Amino acid sequence: MKKILQIGPSVSKAKGGMATVIKELTESSLLSQTYAIDEYPSFADGPFLYRLFYSMWSFIRFHWIYQGYDIFHIHMASKGSTFRKGYYIKFLKKHKRKVVLHVHGSTYKDFYENLSExxxxxxYSIWAACDKVLVLSDNWYDYFTQIFPNAKIVIVENGVDVETxxxxxxxxxxxxxxxxxxxxxxxxGAYDLIEAMSLAVKERPDLHLFMAGDGxxxxxxxxxxxxxxDNHIECLGWVSATERLELLKKVGILVLPSYNEGLPMAILEAMAAGKVIxxxxxGAIPEVVKSENGILLEPGDILGLTKALIKASQVSNWSEQAVAVNPQLIREFYSKEQMHNKIKAIYDILLTEAKE
Structure with missing residues (x-):
């Protein structure tokens, strides 16, 4: 059985979407039928010095373990993540290994546009060196194929566990x-949401908002x-996957008034759970959320957000339609099975190329 190594933030010592994707790929029942998949932590959350030494030691240790694997699936975000992963990619291509680069991170466009020449x-050299580069949406594909024309870019949307x-x-x-x-x-957009809530509760005093996340x-x-x-907003901090499911059972609406995004897992998960968005x-949000299943605003439009909170919190034919449509959309286009099948096809192609 061929072996795949997932390289990215520690599943147990880092928070966020990348760690979730790595965990799900490593544990995928679909992929495990054909491939043995391991996870290799290259980064962990913590104070600056801890993160620095953890990353350095991970890269040094990687030199001792890489030889047992056939494909290296590297998960990358913006800022330091790009250049840290560049060291892995340069090393692997020097040793003629197959590399899949999986690009995450909602601020990657802003990050790139603020780089020096x-x-x-x-x-550019990091992206071009890889055998495949996975991006999350049509929007990202159009952008990145312009700035990295030699990169072998394909679209693989995020997927969620529909049944869960x-x-x-x-x-x-x-x-x-x-x-x-x-x-x-x-x-x-957390502060915008608080401001909008302060206005919306004047018309809808029964509104209650849970805010879950670190930061x-x-x-x-x-x-x-x-x-x-304080009687309208409950700030919970970071929540586990189990706690997230319990919160989704309690609510009817997910609100994410972001200034930068890729394809947020939170939106896909809430849609699968039958919530209004x-x-x-x-980012790719307009590819998923349209007028029939949610409300989209320009970032920073607090008055528009206020009106959206009031509209979405009223039972109507529109809200009932959104609740019914969203799980169907996820099952059809954004399931974990869809995502993992696309990734399996990429692994299959790269291994066929390696034999030629």
């Missing part, structure tokens, strides 16, 4: 219960209290 050349999240669909629309799921801070927890709590919203016209 020398840094752009380095990023359909279990959070209680069949009842909890119209006044809202959920924010993501890093607490400006980029995800600027203390500052978020301070702003909530400052605006007198309120989000923004950034």
């Amino acid at each position: 020398k840094q752009r050349e380095k990023a 999240y359909e279990a959070a669909n209680t069949g009842r629309f909890h119209e006044n219960q809202l959920l924010f799921l993501g890093r607490l801070g400006h980029r995800k 600027e927890l203390n500052e978020i709590k301070r702003v909530i209290s400052q605006k007198g919203l 309120i989000s923004t016209t950034v």
Whole structure:
């Protein structure tokens, strides 16, 4: 059986979407029928010095273990992640190994456009060296094929475990219960949402918002209290996968008013659970959320967000349609099975090429 090594943030010592994707690929029942898949942690959350030494030691140790694998599936985001993974890619291509680069990170476009010319050349060489580069959406494909024309780019959308999240669909629309799921801070629009809630509760005093995620927890709590919203907004901090499912059972609406995104797992999970979506016209979100299954706004449109909270929290033919349509869309286009089948096809092609 051929062996695949997933390289990226530690599943046990890092938070976020990349770690989730790595865990699901490593444990995939579909992929494991053909491939033996292991995870190799190249990064862990923590203080700066801890992260630095963890990353350095991981790369050194990698030289001792890489020979047992046939394909290296490297998960990369923006900033330091790009250049750290560049060392792995350069080493592997020097030793004529097959490399799949899987690009995550909602701010990658902004990151690239702020690089110096020398840094752009380095990023270009990283992308061009890989045997396949996986991006999350049509939007990203169009952008990256322009700036990295020699890279072998293909689209592989994020996928969710449909059965797991359909279990959070209680069949009842909890119209006044809202959920924010993501890093607490400006980029995800957390402060905009608090401001919009302060306006929306004047018309809908029964609205209740759960805010779940890591980030600027203390500052978020301070702003909530400052605006007198302690009875309307519950700030939970980071939640586990089990706790996330329980929250999805309690709510009817997911709100993610982000300024930058790729294809957020939170939106796909909430859609699979039959929730109405309120989000923004950034990244690949407009490819998934349309007028029939959610509401999209421009980032920073607080008045529009206020109106969206009020509209979405009313039982109507539109909300009932969104609740019914969203699980169907996920099952058809964004399931874990769809994603893993696409990745298996890529592995198969690369191994066929290696034999030639």
